Amino acid sequence: MRKIFIIALALFIAACGGKKESDKQTLIFAHKGEMQSLDPIYSYDGVTQGLILNIYDTVIKFKGSSISKFEPLISTQVPSIENGLISKDGLTYTFPIRKNVKFHNGEILTPEDVKYSILRFILSDRAGGPSNLLLEPILGVNSTRDGSKFTITNKDIEEAVKIEGDNVVIKLKRPFAPFLSIMARWSYIMNKKWCAENGEWDGRLETWQKFNNRERDDSYLFNHMNGTGPFKLNRWDITGKRLSLLSNENYFLGAPKIKNILLMTVDEPSTMRLMLESGDVDVAEISQKFDKQYDGHEGIILADNLPRLRTDPAIFFTYEINTTANPDVGSSKLDGKGIPHDFFTDKDLRKAFAHAFDYQAFLTQTMQNKGTLANGPVPPGLIGYDKNAPHYNFDLEKSKEYFKKAWGGKVWENGFKFTITYNTSGEMRQIACEILKRNIESLNPKFKIELRGVPWASFLEKTDKRQMPMWSRGWIADYADPHNFVFPFLHSRGRYALSQGFKNPKLDALIEQAVNSVNVSEREKLYSQIQKIAYEEAPQIYTVHPTALWAFRKNVKGFYDNPVFMGIYFYPLYKE
Structure with a gap:
C-alpha cells in the first residue's frame, strides 16, 4: 500500500512542478477525509475549511491561539465600542479596508470586493451549507428560503451591508454576541470581478436568486480559487485525493517560507505512520488511538492534547x-x-x-x-x-x-x-x-x-x-x-x-x-x-x-494551533 502511495506522490509532485520532499521549501501534509468543494459557500467540513483558511483572508483574524482576542487582517482595525467602530446599541460594525492588497490574479482588493464576498456567502445559501453562520446575525434568518419562497427582500440586503468611503459597514438585525468571532473565521474575501467574469454572481440584487442553493458542481469555484491569502491553488487531483498549493509571493504580510504544499488523503493509519517515519510526509493528522505507535521515534514530534472546541x-x-x-x-x-x-x-x-x-x-x-x-x-x-x-x-x-x-x-x-x-x-x-x-x-x-x-x-x-x-x-x-x-x-x-x-x-x-x-x-x-x-x-x-493530535517531522518549525482552525495554518511554518 505504501509503495503505491509513494509512486503516486512522486508523479503528483512532478506534475505540479514541485520539488523533492526533502527540499526545505516543500511541505507534504496528510489528512483524513476528502474535500467536497473549494467554494467557501459550499464546503462545511473540517478538511476543506482547513485548506480554505490558507487561501482566502478574512476581514479580521484570531490573535495566535486565542479564541477571544482578534487582530486586523483585511480590515485595518478590529471594531470595538471603544474605537467607535461598533455602535453603542451593538448593531452597526464598521470595517476600514486595507489598501493595496493583491488577489492571486494580481488585481487590487477594494471595499466592493469585501461587500460582495459577504453578500455572496449569505445569499448563495446552499442547503446544509455554512451560509446561516452570517445570515443569522446580519439578516436575522437562518435561511433565505422557506420552502420555495424567499424570506428576504432586496431592501433587507441593501440595508445590511454598505460601503462608506473605504469602510464596509454591516448592520445587524439584533445584537449578536459572537459576531466578531464569526467574522474572524468565515468572512472569506474573493474578487468580485473575477467571479463575475467566470459565470458567478455579478453582485447585482436583481440576479442573486439565480445563484441561490445551486448544486456543488455548478459553481466555477468548485475547483478554482482566487484569494489574497498566503497560498494559492496550483492543482487539485480529485480522483487521486491530492491537492497542491504554491506560495503567494505578493502576500501583503510577506511571502511564506514554504513555497510548495502538497495535501493528500491518507485514511489508513498504518500507511500514515510508515510515511511519517520514512519522511514521505512532513505533517499528519492522527487519531489518539494510535499515538503510542510513535513512541521512541526520534524523527517525529507529536503536538498532543491540543485543546479543541x-x-x-x-x-x-x-x-x-x-x-x-x-x-x-x-x-x-x-x-x-x-x-x-x-x-x-x-x-x-x-x-x-x-x-x-x-x-x-x-x-x-x-x-x-x-x-x-x-x-x-x-x-x-x-x-x-x-x-x-x-x-x-x-x-x-x-x-x-x-x-x-x-x-x-x-x-x-x-x-x-x-x-x-x-x-x-x-x-x-x-x-x-x-x-x-x-x-x-x-x-x-x-x-x-x-x-x-x-x-x-x-x-x-x-x-x-x-x-x-x-x-x-x-x-x-x-x-x-x-x-x-x-x-x-x-x-x-x-x-x-x-x-x-x-x-x-x-x-x-x-x-x-x-x-x-x-x-x-x-x-x-x-x-x-x-x-x-x-x-x-x-x-x-x-x-x-x-483534544487533537498532530504529528510532525522534527525539522518542521513554526507551528501554532488555534481550536477553530479545523486544520493547520501553514503560513508560519518553515523547515530547518
Missing part, C-alpha cells in the same frame, strides 16, 4: 426515518425484523440507548484519556459548559428499565433490527458505535444492530435524506461561542436537528434568547437551562470532547 463522537436518533427502499430499517415495522419510521420518537427508548453507552471506558481505553466526558453539546472553554451538569451514565439496569417501558413494552417484547452508520474515516465514531451495539445486544437476544461505514460524501447525502435510523458524527466549532453548538444540535433549524427531524419550541426560544444577549451571566444561565432540557429530551448521545 469539539463534541465528537455524538450519536444521533432520526425521529422521522425515510423508510422508502431503505435496507437500514429492515421490515419497517416493530416486529423484531426492523423498526418503524417513528421508532425514536419514544423518549424512553432514547434514554435506554443513552444509558447503554460506556462513557468512561471510551474515554479511558479508546481516547487514552485525551479529552473530557461530555455532559452536553457545549465543550470546555466556552461559557455554558458545566462539568457538574446532569448527564447519562453507563447503567445497563437502567437501560433495561427504559427498554421495557418503550413503546408500551413492545420494544422489549418484539425486539428490533436496524443499522447504525458512521463515516469510513472516523475510527472513533466506529468504535463508539461498536460499544453501543455490543451493550444493547447484551440486554435482549431480540435486539439486533448492524453497523455500516460509508464514504463521507454518501454519509452526508444519507444524513440529509434522513435515511439513517441512527448515526455517529461530531461537531467542531465554526467559531468560539456556545451558540455554535446548541444551535446545530438542538435548534429545529440547526444542522443536526434538521437531519434528525427534532423540534422543541421551548429550546428554540431559549437558544435565540441566549445568542441575542450580550450579558455573560445571563447567557450562562440560559445555556445551563438549555442543556438541562436537552438532558431530559435525550435527542442525542454525547460521548466526549476530545
Whole structure:
C-alpha cells in the first residue's frame, strides 16, 4: 500500500512542478477525509475549511491561539465600542479596508470586493451549507428560503451591508454576541470581478436568486480559487485525493517560507505512520488511538492534547426515518425484523440507548484519556459548559428499565433490527458505535444492530435524506461561542436537528434568547437551562470532547494551533 502511495506522490509532485520532499521549501501534509468543494459557500467540513483558511483572508483574524482576542487582517482595525467602530446599541460594525492588497490574479482588493464576498456567502445559501453562520446575525434568518419562497427582500440586503468611503459597514438585525468571532473565521474575501467574469454572481440584487442553493458542481469555484491569502491553488487531483498549493509571493504580510504544499488523503493509519517515519510526509493528522505507535521515534514530534472546541463522537436518533427502499430499517415495522419510521420518537427508548453507552471506558481505553466526558453539546472553554451538569451514565439496569417501558413494552417484547452508520474515516465514531451495539445486544437476544461505514460524501447525502435510523458524527466549532453548538444540535433549524427531524419550541426560544444577549451571566444561565432540557429530551448521545493530535517531522518549525482552525495554518511554518 505504501509503495503505491509513494509512486503516486512522486508523479503528483512532478506534475505540479514541485520539488523533492526533502527540499526545505516543500511541505507534504496528510489528512483524513476528502474535500467536497473549494467554494467557501459550499464546503462545511473540517478538511476543506482547513485548506480554505490558507487561501482566502478574512476581514479580521484570531490573535495566535486565542479564541477571544482578534487582530486586523483585511480590515485595518478590529471594531470595538471603544474605537467607535461598533455602535453603542451593538448593531452597526464598521470595517476600514486595507489598501493595496493583491488577489492571486494580481488585481487590487477594494471595499466592493469585501461587500460582495459577504453578500455572496449569505445569499448563495446552499442547503446544509455554512451560509446561516452570517445570515443569522446580519439578516436575522437562518435561511433565505422557506420552502420555495424567499424570506428576504432586496431592501433587507441593501440595508445590511454598505460601503462608506473605504469602510464596509454591516448592520445587524439584533445584537449578536459572537459576531466578531464569526467574522474572524468565515468572512472569506474573493474578487468580485473575477467571479463575475467566470459565470458567478455579478453582485447585482436583481440576479442573486439565480445563484441561490445551486448544486456543488455548478459553481466555477468548485475547483478554482482566487484569494489574497498566503497560498494559492496550483492543482487539485480529485480522483487521486491530492491537492497542491504554491506560495503567494505578493502576500501583503510577506511571502511564506514554504513555497510548495502538497495535501493528500491518507485514511489508513498504518500507511500514515510508515510515511511519517520514512519522511514521505512532513505533517499528519492522527487519531489518539494510535499515538503510542510513535513512541521512541526520534524523527517525529507529536503536538498532543491540543485543546479543541469539539463534541465528537455524538450519536444521533432520526425521529422521522425515510423508510422508502431503505435496507437500514429492515421490515419497517416493530416486529423484531426492523423498526418503524417513528421508532425514536419514544423518549424512553432514547434514554435506554443513552444509558447503554460506556462513557468512561471510551474515554479511558479508546481516547487514552485525551479529552473530557461530555455532559452536553457545549465543550470546555466556552461559557455554558458545566462539568457538574446532569448527564447519562453507563447503567445497563437502567437501560433495561427504559427498554421495557418503550413503546408500551413492545420494544422489549418484539425486539428490533436496524443499522447504525458512521463515516469510513472516523475510527472513533466506529468504535463508539461498536460499544453501543455490543451493550444493547447484551440486554435482549431480540435486539439486533448492524453497523455500516460509508464514504463521507454518501454519509452526508444519507444524513440529509434522513435515511439513517441512527448515526455517529461530531461537531467542531465554526467559531468560539456556545451558540455554535446548541444551535446545530438542538435548534429545529440547526444542522443536526434538521437531519434528525427534532423540534422543541421551548429550546428554540431559549437558544435565540441566549445568542441575542450580550450579558455573560445571563447567557450562562440560559445555556445551563438549555442543556438541562436537552438532558431530559435525550435527542442525542454525547460521548466526549476530545483534544487533537498532530504529528510532525522534527525539522518542521513554526507551528501554532488555534481550536477553530479545523486544520493547520501553514503560513508560519518553515523547515530547518
